[in-house]
Amino acid sequence: MLRPFDYYRPRTLSEAIKLLSETGAAALAGGTDLLVNIRSGKESPQVVVDLKDLPELHGIHLEGDKVWLGALTTMGEIVNAAAFRGPLGILSEAASVVGCCEIRRRATVGGNICNASPGADTAPALLALEAEAAIRGPGGARSMPLPAFYLGPGRTALGPGEILSGFFIPRPPEGSRGTYLRRTRVKGMDLAGIGLAALVIPGHGKRNHEVRLALGAVAPTPVRAREAEILLQDQVVDALSLTRAKEVLRRSISPRATSLRASPEYKREMAGVLLEMALSKLLGEEYAG
Amino acid sequence: MKHQIRVKVNAETHEAQVSSELTLLEFLRDTLGLTGTKMGCGNGECGACTVLLSGAPVRSCLILAVEADGQEILTVEGLARGDRLHPLQEAFLEKGAVQCGFCTPGMLLAAKALVDRQPDPDLKDVKEALGGHLCRCTGYESIFEAILAHPR
Ligand SMILES: Cc1cc2nc3c(=O)[nH]c(=O)nc-3n(C[C@H](O)[C@H](O)[C@H](O)COP(=O)(O)OP(=O)(O)OC[C@H]3O[C@@H](n4cnc5c(N)ncnc54)[C@H](O)[C@@H]3O)c2cc1C
Ligand code: FES
Ligand code: FES
Numbered sequence: 242m243l244r245p246f247d248y249y250r251p252r253t254l255s256e257a258i259k260l261l262s263e264t265g266a267a268a269l270a271g272g273t274d275l276l277v278n279i280r281s282g283k284e285s286p287q288v289v290v291d292l293k294d295l296p297e298l299h300g301i302h303l304e305g306d307k308v309w310l311g312a313l314t315t316m317g318e319i320v321n322a323a324a325f326r327g328p329l330g331i332l333s334e335a336a337s338v339v340g341c342c343e344i345r346r347r348a349t350v351g352g353n354i355c356n357a358s359p360g361a362d363t364a365p366a367l368l369a370l371e372a373e374a375a376i377r378g379p380g381g382a383r384s385m386p387l388p389a390f391y392l393g394p395g396r397t398a399l400g401p402g403e404i405l406s407g408f409f410i411p412r413p414p415e416g417s418r419g420t421y422l423r424r425t426r427v428k429g430m431d432l433a434g435i436g437l438a439a440l441v442i443p444g445h446g447k448r449n450h451e452v453r454l455a456l457g458a459v460a461p462t463p464v465r466a467r468e469a470e471i472l473l474q475d476q477v478v479d480a481l482s483l484t485r486a487k488e489v490l491r492r493s494i495s496p497r498a499t500s501l502r503a504s505p506e507y508k509r510e511m512a513g514v515l516l517e518m519a520l521s522k523l524l525g526e527e528y529a530g
Numbered sequence: 531m532k533h534q535i536r537v538k539v540n541a542e543t544h545e546a547q548v549s550s551e552l553t554l555l556e557f558l559r560d561t562l563g564l565t566g567t568k569m570g571c572g573n574g575e576c577g578a579c580t581v582l583l584s585g586a587p588v589r590s591c592l593i594l595a596v597e598a599d600g601q602e603i604l605t606v607e608g609l610a611r612g613d614r615l616h617p618l619q620e621a622f623l624e625k626g627a628v629q630c631g632f633c634t635p636g637m638l639l640a641a642k643a644l645v646d647r648q649p650d651p652d653l654k655d656v657k658e659a660l661g662g663h664l665c666r667c668t669g670y671e672s673i674f675e676a677i678l679a680h681p682r
Contacts (some may be wrong), residue, residue, distance in 0.1 A: 247531040248550035248596050276553075276592045277573050289550065291597065341662025342640065343580055343587045430575070430662045 243279050250291040254404070258379055260290045260403030268292055270313055271347035273340070274356040297377065298351065298406050299323075306458035310372075311407040312351025314458030316340075316363075319350060329414060331438055335366040338423060341430045342467030351405045354387075357395050358432075360502075361457035364391075366421050368455035368465050391462035398416075415440045418498045418523050422515045423457070426502060433458050434503035435511050439519035450475065454516065459494040459508050468493050469516070478520055487513035535599040539564070540608025555579045555597035558605060566606035566635050570664070577663030580636035581605050587643045600673040606635035608643065618642060621680035622673070629667035637663055641677045649682055 248269075251257040260266055267286035269275055270293070278284040292298055292313060299311040301324050308324055316336040319325050325333035333459040339345055339353070339362050353361045354374070367387055376383050379402045387408075390398050399405065412421075423436035436457035444450050452473040454466040469490040476482045490512045496505040503511070531550045536543065539562060546561055555572075558564045558581070570578035572591045579591040582604040609616040618641050621627070637660060640649050644651055644659040651659070656677050665673065 242551065242556070243551040245549065245551050248533065248594060250596075272592050272594070272597070273574055273589075276594075279551075280572060289594075293597075340574070341577075342643075342659055343577065343589045343662055344574060346586050347592065472636055 243276070244282075245286050246279075246286050247287050248289050248291065250294055252294050253298050254295055254377055257290055257292060257404060258377065258402045259289060261404065262379055263288060265400075266290055268355070268404060270349040270352040270355075271315065273344055273348045274352060274358075288354055292404065292528060294431070295404075298404070299469045300407075304409070307411050309407060310350060310410060312355075312405045313349050314347050314351075314407075316345035316350070316353075317342075320345070328417040328419070329370065329410065329417065331369060331421055331440060332363065332366045332410075334419075335362045335421040335436075335438065338362055339419070344430075351407065354390070354411055355397055355399065355405055357393070357397050357462070357469075359460060359462055360433045360436065361463060362421070362423065362433055362436055362457065364463035365436050365457045366392035366419070367408060368463055368500065369419060369438040369440040369453040370410050370413065371453075372408040374398075374408060375406045376403050377406045382406075384409065388462075388465065393461050398503070413440065413442050420519050420522050422519055424511050434500070435459055435508045437515040437519060438510065439516070441520075441523045444475070452520075454490070456490075456494060456512060458500070458502070459496045459512060461495075461497075464489055464494070466493055467489070473520075478519065478524055483517060483520065487516055490516055493518060533596045533599070535596055537598050537600070538602040540603070540605060546595075550596060552595045553591055554581070554583075554593040554595050554598050555590040557598075558590060558603070561595075563606050564605050568632055568635060570632070575662075575664075576633075577597075577636040577640065577660075578633055580639050580663070582639055582643055585643070585674070587640045592617065604639065604642075606638055609638060616642070617681045618645065618677065621676040625672045625676040625679065627668060627672040627676040633663060633665040633667075637665070637673055641680075644677070645680065645682075651677070653678065 265273040269291045298313040307488035316339045320333050348502035353363045389519045421438045423433040425431035438455045440453040442451040469486045472486045491509040496508040536545045568578035570576035574589045574592045581590045
């Protein structure tokens with residue numbers, strides 16, 4: 242039995258914002274984190290506000306040079322969406338490893354980000370894609386880059402009554418390729434011990450590329466790895482530049498010692514291994530490492 | 531807080547008053563008496579509570595009964611046609627894919643969703659479809675075999 246609460250399913254954004262402005266109110270999307278947290282006593286909302294009937298939070302479509310991704314889009318919908326193939330394919334790769342079929346049918350991308358777990362699988366992909374979080378609340382609409390949305394483990398920039406409505410994702414140039422790799426304790430369903438998203442944006446010729454890297458489960462929030470990116474930017478990726486980037490990556494992360502899934506030593510080592518695997522997958526024969 | 535809901539379970543329409551915090555799993559087992567659906571972990575991890583909601587497999591322990599209002603649900607009790615078992619149930623018997631049986635209802639419904647979508651799955655598809663289902667008895671092989679061999 243779950244602790245009692247009152248359930249509302251508002252039809253309009255203004256109603257939802259009003260309900261969520263009260264203390265003790267929690268938003269419900271797919272419920273795959275919230276109901277687990279209510280059962281364990283980690284959260285005990287008096288009011289649960291189901292967001293699923295809010296049209297503003299649904300949909301995947303092109304808006305100018307950006308893709309709009311509604312917060313309520315499920316992992317399963319992302320995996321099947323034509324928009325998330327090619328340059329944006331990194332997000333569907335990440336969504337495809339979340340939980341299992343039954344979890345992906347319900348779990349939403351908005352819930353994955355709002356739950357603010359350091360190891361959330363879609364977070365490194367969205368960071369590498371430089372997604373912007375779109376917020377609706379009592380003060381109207383605002384948006385911010387994803388790194389600013391994350392304040393710490395389980396903490397986001399959302400104020401009382403605020404709802405994450407979705408993401409604006411700039412489309413990387415044609416020919417960009419990304420991948421998301423993670424390490425889990427078992428082959429089946431498990432949370433990431435470490436996850437790495439890499440996006441390579443081609444330039445002209447061998448050198449002028451941009452590499453974006455982001456990691457999950459290595460710091461209090463999912464993080465971009467800018468120092469390592471700089472070492473790979475516009476470089477022919479060879480044994481030397483890769484060794485330097487791996488070293489910087491290892492030093493730039495701060496895994497906590499109390500993780501249930503992997504030790505800090507393992508995570509530091511694996512960050513480098515995943516980087517090498519990702520680059521050899523993305524750069525293919527251009528990669529000389 | 532109470533809510534009036536209307537759901538179709540195994541082709542039969544039910545109307546009921548449910549409280550906000552009642553899970554779909556509790557509604558099926560305790561309100562409707564359909565105890566074929568099992569409660570294992572209660573946290574989405576074991577798959578024992580899997581049912582089909584509007585044709586897709588979900589974890590009924592992580593869904594509120596009120597969220598299912600207006601939708602169609604299939605539980606293991608709805609698989610057979612009268613005295614005739616579903617071909618997947620026949621195959622599970624044939625291959626000895628049931629020991630204690632606790633995981634079986636969830637396995638069957640996940641398998642049904644798979645073969646409805648993809649009548650001729652390979653081993654990789656089966657493993658993917660059952661990736662979130664635990665079985666503490668069989669070692670899984672007989673379950674995979676049953677699904678791969680089920681009569682179409
Ligand atoms: C068995 C199991 C396996 C899992 N495996 C993985 C995994 O492999 N990788 C992974 O990353 N996660 C995993 N998870 C965690 C979870 O499924 C994901 O984080 C999921 O994306 C959460 O989305 P949801 O829609 O279910 O969120 P909910 O549970 O509905 O909400 C999560 C939190 O975000 C808030 N919230 C949700 N949407 C909004 C919004 N639009 N605006 C404001 N606040 C909002 C809620 O109030 C709540 O605090 C797993 C969970 C389970 C139970
Ligand atoms: S009881 Fe629902 S997944 Fe275990
Ligand atoms: S048969 Fe006993 S858990 Fe699967």
